Amino acid sequence: MRRNTLFWISSLLGALPALPAPAQDVLVLRAGKILVAPGKVLPRGTMVVREGKVFALGRDLATPAGAKELDFPTAVVVPGWVDSWTQATSAGETQELSTAWTPEIRAADALDLESPLWERFARWGVTSVVVTPDPAQVGGGLACLVKTGRKARLVEKALFLQFSLTSRARNRERPPTSLAGQVALIRRNFRKAPKEGPLARALSGKLPALFACRTPAEVQAALRLAAEFHLPKVLLEAPQACRPLPSLLEGSGVGLILTPPGKEAPPWSLGIPAALAGKGLPFAFASACPSYPPVELRLLPAPARRRGLDPVRALAAVTVTPARLLDLSWRIGSLRLGRDADFLVLDGPPAHPGSRILSVFVEGRPVWTAPAGAAKESPK
Amino acid sequence: MNWIAPGRGGPPGSSLPALLLPLLLLSPQAGAGRKAGPPRPRRKAPLLIRVGKAYLGTGKVLEPAAILVARGKILAIGKHLPLPKGAKVLDLSGLTAAPGLVDPWAATFLAPSDRRTPHDPAGPTSSGLVRIRPSQARDLLLAGVTALCVTPPGKDGLGPRLAAAALDPSGTPRPILALSGLSLRFSQAGPKDPLAPLRIYKALKKAFEKARDYKEKRDKAQKEEKEFQKKWKEYLAALRKLRPRKKALGKKAPSSRPKASKPSGPKAASRPASGPGRKKTATRPSARKGKVPPRPKRPAPFRIDPAQEVLAAALERKIPVRIEAHTSLEVKKALQLAWEFELRAVLVEPWEVDPEDLDRAARMGITVLYGPLDRAAPGYGEPGFRQDILATFEKAGVPVALGTRGFLSPRFLRDQAALARAMGLSPGGAFRAVTLYAARASGIEALAGSLEKGKRADILFFAGDPADPALPPRRVMLGGKFLPKEVRL
Numbered sequence: 001m002r003r004n005t006l007f008w009i010s011s012l013l014g015a016l017p018a019l020p021a022p023a024q025d026v027l028v029l030r031a032g033k034i035l036v037a038p039g040k041v042l043p044r045g046t047m048v049v050r051e052g053k054v055f056a057l058g059r060d061l062a063t064p065a066g067a068k069e070l071d072f073p074t075a076v077v078v079p080g081w082v083d084s085w086t087q088a089t090s091a092g093e094t095q096e097l098s099t100a101w102t103p104e105i106r107a108a109d110a111l112d113l114e115s116p117l118w119e120r121f122a123r124w125g126v127t128s129v130v131v132t133p134d135p136a137q138v139g140g141g142l143a144c145l146v147k148t149g150r151k152a153r154l155v156e157k158a159l160f161l162q163f164s165l166t167s168r169a170r171n172r173e174r175p176p177t178s179l180a181g182q183v184a185l186i187r188r189n190f191r192k193a194p195k196e197g198p199l200a201r202a203l204s205g206k207l208p209a210l211f212a213c214r215t216p217a218e219v220q221a222a223l224r225l226a227a228e229f230h231l232p233k234v235l236l237e238a239p240q241a242c243r244p245l246p247s248l249l250e251g252s253g254v255g256l257i258l259t260p261p262g263k264e265a266p267p268w269s270l271g272i273p274a275a276l277a278g279k280g281l282p283f284a285f286a287s288a289c290p291s292y293p294p295v296e297l298r299l300l301p302a303p304a305r306r307r308g309l310d311p312v313r314a315l316a317a318v319t320v321t322p323a324r325l326l327d328l329s330w331r332i333g334s335l336r337l338g339r340d341a342d343f344l345v346l347d348g349p350p351a352h353p354g355s356r357i358l359s360v361f362v363e364g365r366p367v368w369t370a371p372a373g374a375a376k377e378s379p380k
Numbered sequence: 381m382n383w384i385a386p387g388r389g390g391p392p393g394s395s396l397p398a399l400l401l402p403l404l405l406l407s408p409q410a411g412a413g414r415k416a417g418p419p420r421p422r423r424k425a426p427l428l429i430r431v432g433k434a435y436l437g438t439g440k441v442l443e444p445a446a447i448l449v450a451r452g453k454i455l456a457i458g459k460h461l462p463l464p465k466g467a468k469v470l471d472l473s474g475l476t477a478a479p480g481l482v483d484p485w486a487a488t489f490l491a492p493s494d495r496r497t498p499h500d501p502a503g504p505t506s507s508g509l510v511r512i513r514p515s516q517a518r519d520l521l522l523a524g525v526t527a528l529c530v531t532p533p534g535k536d537g538l539g540p541r542l543a544a545a546a547l548d549p550s551g552t553p554r555p556i557l558a559l560s561g562l563s564l565r566f567s568q569a570g571p572k573d574p575l576a577p578l579r580i581y582k583a584l585k586k587a588f589e590k591a592r593d594y595k596e597k598r599d600k601a602q603k604e605e606k607e608f609q610k611k612w613k614e615y616l617a618a619l620r621k622l623r624p625r626k627k628a629l630g631k632k633a634p635s636s637r638p639k640a641s642k643p644s645g646p647k648a649a650s651r652p653a654s655g656p657g658r659k660k661t662a663t664r665p666s667a668r669k670g671k672v673p674p675r676p677k678r679p680a681p682f683r684i685d686p687a688q689e690v691l692a693a694a695l696e697r698k699i700p701v702r703i704e705a706h707t708s709l710e711v712k713k714a715l716q717l718a719w720e721f722e723l724r725a726v727l728v729e730p731w732e733v734d735p736e737d738l739d740r741a742a743r744m745g746i747t748v749l750y751g752p753l754d755r756a757a758p759g760y761g762e763p764g765f766r767q768d769i770l771a772t773f774e775k776a777g778v779p780v781a782l783g784t785r786g787f788l789s790p791r792f793l794r795d796q797a798a799l800a801r802a803m804g805l806s807p808g809g810a811f812r813a814v815t816l817y818a819a820r821a822s823g824i825e826a827l828a829g830s831l832e833k834g835k836r837a838d839i840l841f842f843a844g845d846p847a848d849p850a851l852p853p854r855r856v857m858l859g860g861k862f863l864p865k866e867v868r869l
Binding site: 265356370 | 519787795798847
């Protein structure tokens with residue numbers, strides 16, 4: 001009897017560090033549907049969020065005493081959207097006019113985390129934003145990740161190293177002034193890369209390398225460079241209005257970030273995402289803010305769906321796929337166990353741009369809620 | 381080439397092809413690949429289309445529905461319609477019908493240089509479908525856009541007039557209303573010059589007062605002309621009565637006697653009734669006797685001013701007047717102007733509005749029009765910007781219309797409607813924003829925008845919810861004719 005008592009006491013003492021966090025940090029959310037990841041739906045589901053992470057998922061989970069509980073009986077809970085290529089709040093501040101080679105520049109150093117722009121991202125369901133340096137330098141610098149909301153937070157300082165092959169990086173005041181010159185500059189610096197630093201990490205595959213391109217010639221140049229230096233992790237940023245993208249990228253193993261096709265988008269440009277999906281090529285949508293406003297991310301999937309893109313792929317292109325391309329699927333892009341509790345509550349189908357956003361949560365905390373009159377359904 | 385703007389300065393002789401081109405396009409021989417020969421007889425048999433559901437665009441939904449179409453128009457619409465004699469039946473029970481989309485603020489067919497900068501000269505006479513890109517137009521058609529209001533940009537004050545165009549099955553825009561509205565603009569320089577709205581209001585008020593005087597003079601001249609025509613007829617009748625008597629006497633009628641023809645037409649109007657250019661008629665003996673009334677004197681001809689005519693049409697409420705007003709002061713002055721001159725006003729992009737103006741706008745039957753919600757708004761997303769402004773207007777009973785303003789291709793119109801819904805507009809209100817209310821803001825409410833008797837048979841057929849922008853229309857009917865099935869939508 002005595003031994004038994006000692007056993008129970010010691011078990012309890014051993015279990016103390018694993019005891020649930022204070023009840024204030026626990027949120028229990030019940031919803032009509034929980035979209036754990038695109039294509040994976042949990043009907044009438046319950047999600048327990050603890051310390052900003054998804055702690056449990058199930059049908060009828062009990063609510064711990066003192067935990068905050070939210071109930072959206074007919075709403076859909078969707079993973080927070082990821083905007084994978086922007087220069088939000090830092091445009092111009094990462095532009096170095098004197099030199100074309102600045103791999104050590106960090107977009108994180110030029111951020112304005114107090115800007116109201118982050119709240120605008122949150123209002124449209126974007127919970128994670130990738131901020132890159134301005135593509136005005138050939139060897140552009142390091143991109144970072146920001147979690148949105150009124151109190152925006154920098155969570156990753158070095159996501160990938162950006163190189164720009166766009167005409168924006170050609171400057172009459174300094175070399176290079178041509179695409180061939182840009183490629184030559186990258187090649188020269190790759191060959192004499194130091195053993196440490198972002199360039200070495202990109203060459204060894206520890207850090208993805210992203211090439212910003214606009215034209216088919218620039219895309220081909222990027223692919224040639226990737227093959228020549230055996231770059232293990234390569235991303236490509238290109239607008240939708242780049243026609244040969246599906247054929248050029250087939251079999252290349254390169255991840256693609258698609259930016260808006262522009263005002264004069266030719267009709268065929270809307271069919272590019274469906275063509276990429278048809279070839280099994282991974283792609284993510286991005287708003288290219290500040291060229292376009294944060295809401296653009298919400299408007300990109302529907303026209304692509306009109307041209308045959310599967311709704312699951314369309315939703316994946318703003319959630320799971322960007323997370324995977326950025327090596328962040330352990331943290332964002334889905335609501336699987338252990339991931340950040342970044343989600344939005346919608347009153348309709350997740351891929352329908354007309355579905356109203358009722359609430360947006362970042363790491364379990366509400367960052368935006370629809371005005372009371374506008375919301376059809378308020379949390380009980 | 382300028383099709384529809386008579387006031388727009390063009391090279392002499394450009395007006396003839398401008399007039400002929402639409403006629404050529406509409407002629408039966410104009411179809412590509414059609415063999416030359418006798419023109420085909422026009423099909424007059426009505427078509428009865430049965431659909432599973434029909435969104436009329438007025439807020440009503442019929443389930444099931446039948447639409448009777450003939451001569452390019454909707455003859456009748458109802459749940460169950462009797463089959464008229466000789467009518468053909470088309471069963472589309474699996475589809476949902478909806479009215480064709482209207483872009484009330486399109487710059488699609490304007491020359492690129494004319495899209496952003498105002499016309500030269502900007503004013504009520506400048507308008508136009510200037511350049512046409514048929515492939516783009518066809519793309520619009522496949523996206524469900526069947527009518528557009530071509531809106532050139534304007535400077536502060538009196539702006540250009542608006543023209544409405546429908547697309548024909550080849551994707552070519554065809555004017556349906558050369559004058560469908562007038563554009564006015566309050567200040568764009570709001571923060572720089574806070575008094576600018578007041579100054580512009582004064583200038584606009586003066587312009588409308590001038591137009592009111594012009595209209596009164598024109599109406600008076602028209603009335604006098606009418607009276608003259610009446611008197612002239614009486615005069616001619618009196619002369620005719622004299623003729624048999626003169627024949628009986630064996631006298632020849634004097635050569636200077638006016639012939640018994642109607643003095644109508646521009647030549648007749650410009651011909652002086654008396655003066656140096658006309659031989660003075662001698663007083664006839666019969667007139668001396670007092671049997672024939674005195675020859676009526678033609679009133680002085682009235683000079684028509686094209687610019688004033690546009691303003692007069694606005695004063696007569698024949699066309700809507702779009703007033704671009706963003707701040708609450710601009711909205712206030714715009715409403716005041718509309719109230720004073722009883723205009724059919726459409727407020728363009730009011731981003732701020734006082735509660736009392738909201739009620740006033742609802743009482744006056746004002747419509748509000750917005751450009752692309754993600755692009756156009758100045759200060760969009762800034763702390764002061766009210767994202768719920770659309771819902772605010774809708775709740776107050778003010779219809780909201782949406783256009784693309786040249787910032788976007790009109791093929792994204794349904795995406796904009798979906799975004800408006802996400803911003804708080806009701807689902808029905810968001811749909812009407814690109815159909816009925818868009819037609820109202822374009823001045824073509826009587827022609828398009830809803831599935832109602834007498835309107836153009838511009839109908840979209842969807843295999844699902846028409847409000848879902850991810851769903852393309854399965855079939856498109858334009859002016860009573862279906863687009864070819866083989867066209868990839």
